[in-house]
Amino acid sequence: MRQMLINELTQDEVARVRGFLDNHCRPGGIAGLYWLTIPPDLLAEAQSGHETCGPFALAIELGDDFVSFELLVRSESNLHCSCTAYVSVEQREYLLSWLDRLLAEQAIRA
Secondary structure (H helix, E strand, C coil): CCEEEECCCCHHHHHHHHHHHHHHCEECCCCCEEEEECCHHHCCHHHCCCHHHCCEEEEEEECCCCEEEECEEEECCCCCCCCCEECCHHHHHHHHHHHHHHHHHCCCCC
């Protein structure tokens, strides 16, 4: 699986990341899992014409000393559709900007 990982976080940093994720993402069905929604204007060719499969999101996992960002755009309503695809360049840039904001606002050393 393609992902970005920030590890070796302190417990204080994990708590700050958790607060940010609680305020800016939807919680997943499992503790420590969050969904970052892809804005509609950033949907890639793979998601075009699949409006009923939306919303589309990236999974974020927060562990004891890490936060992981999956680079797979998932349909939240249809797990076995061709609209599930790795991020496009634009989607990756969106995630990187979002991640930079998280790190800066929460003073996470990286």
